[in-house]
Amino acid sequence: MTTTLAPTPTRAYAATAADAPLTPFAFERRAPGPQDVAMDILYCGVCHSDLHTARNEWRNTLYPSVPGHEIVGRVTAVGDLVTKFKVGDLAGVGCMVDSCQHCAPCDQGEEQYCENGFTGTYNGPMFGGENTFGGYSTHIVVRESFVLHISHDESQLAAVAPLLCAGITTYSPLRQWEAGPGKKVGIVGLGGLGHMGVKIAAAMGAHVVLFTTSASKREDALRLGASEVVVSRNAEEMAAHANSFDFILNTVAAPHDLDAFMALLKLDGTMTLVGAPAEPHPSPNIFGFIMKRRRLAGSLIGGIRETQEMLDFCARHGIVSDIETIDMDTINTAYERMLKSDVKYRFVIDMKSLAAA
Numbered sequence: 001m002t003t004t005l006a007p008t009p010t011r012a013y014a015a016t017a018a019d020a021p022l023t024p025f026a027f028e029r030r031a032p033g034p035q036d037v038a039m040d041i042l043y044c045g046v047c048h049s050d051l052h053t054a055r056n057e058w059r060n061t062l063y064p065s066v067p068g069h070e071i072v073g074r075v076t077a078v079g080d081l082v083t084k085f086k087v088g089d090l091a092g093v094g095c096m097v098d099s100c101q102h103c104a105p106c107d108q109g110e111e112q113y114c115e116n117g118f119t120g121t122y123n124g125p126m127f128g129g130e131n132t133f134g135g136y137s138t139h140i141v142v143r144e145s146f147v148l149h150i151s152h153d154e155s156q157l158a159a160v161a162p163l164l165c166a167g168i169t170t171y172s173p174l175r176q177w178e179a180g181p182g183k184k185v186g187i188v189g190l191g192g193l194g195h196m197g198v199k200i201a202a203a204m205g206a207h208v209v210l211f212t213t214s215a216s217k218r219e220d221a222l223r224l225g226a227s228e229v230v231v232s233r234n235a236e237e238m239a240a241h242a243n244s245f246d247f248i249l250n251t252v253a254a255p256h257d258l259d260a261f262m263a264l265l266k267l268d269g270t271m272t273l274v275g276a277p278a279e280p281h282p283s284p285n286i287f288g289f290i291m292k293r294r295r296l297a298g299s300l301i302g303g304i305r306e307t308q309e310m311l312d313f314c315a316r317h318g319i320v321s322d323i324e325t326i327d328m329d330t331i332n333t334a335y336e337r338m339l340k341s342d343v344k345y346r347f348v349i350d351m352k353s354l355a356a357a
């Protein structure tokens, strides 16, 4: 039974230009269609991609821009054809809200590689169509097949939100490159993605080495599950790990020297980049690849099926994000702190602060 067919007036925060702070913004969410789930948003994580987008650093931002793709909330209405969610359920939405559903990657449950361009939760379909507005908002309406079940305890809900992007973006490549017992895995950067990478790789049974530019994060990294910590600006500490890694997951949000990490891979080792800096990295030295048949790869979030698998894996292993909860009106300060690596380790917006404003 459809409980409401009306569009929902929605409060949000939006960027209106690359150099403008985020400010209050109002719009309407569509009336839920037969296959849609409508939710009140309770918490939304703050991903570095939100900042890249709000400031047009990837040069593709449509304004006004409402970021936010680490969304958890409670279902308020479902369309007639919805079978997996009911009113009152907790639910999550990540980086995608739709895809073509008929190309080869979509058929394989890899909607993030949709050949016709998946629809991002914010900043719209990649090819044409209306702009989409993300989770820095009070409500959202999403097609059922892009909504996730949450089985963590409700008291952990705020700390579950970052799993919807930071969790799946690290889980997917760790699975793809078979992190597990007997594997030496490096995680580069202890930010939102990096700290989830450490927790997940450790839970998979790998020997985890965390690389950081911030020596002050050493103790935290060990607490989060790393077996060793390397300060990447210390050449001696780096050299001690030469030719030894099966896999390195690089989450750094700024251009940096990739060769220093490629040299740490053993024969046939792979480094996968998930960090997406606005400017390119310096070109890597080809000999770093040739001499040990090393590989440099990339990875984009994860498919919906795998996102559910990750949420269930994290619930089973007691994994959530380490968070600092903020009010919506402090988002601009949070962005500045994120740029200084001053967040332990993910900001999460309590959407009550917006609903009540």
Ligand code: NAP
Binding pocket: 046, 047, 048, 049, 050, 052, 165, 166, 169, 188, 189, 190, 191, 192, 193, 194, 211, 212, 213, 214, 217, 251, 252, 253, 254, 255, 256, 273, 274, 275, 276, 277, 299, 300, 301, 338, 339, 341, 345
């Ligand atoms: P974040 O919380 O800001 O973390 C990035 C970390 O990178 C920092 O904490 C810092 O760690 C390190 N870092 C920053 N500047 C550095 C520099 N100049 N040199 C070396 N290290 C530096 O960001 P995030 O939310 O984890 O996102 C990381 C990147 O992944 C962003 O570019 C984001 O857009 C991208 N992303 C990609 C995907 C995907 O699907 N591929 C999905 C989500 C996000 P230390 O202090 O430990 O050095």
Ligand code: ZN
Binding pocket: 047, 048, 049, 050, 069, 095, 165, 166
């Ligand atoms: Zn993200």
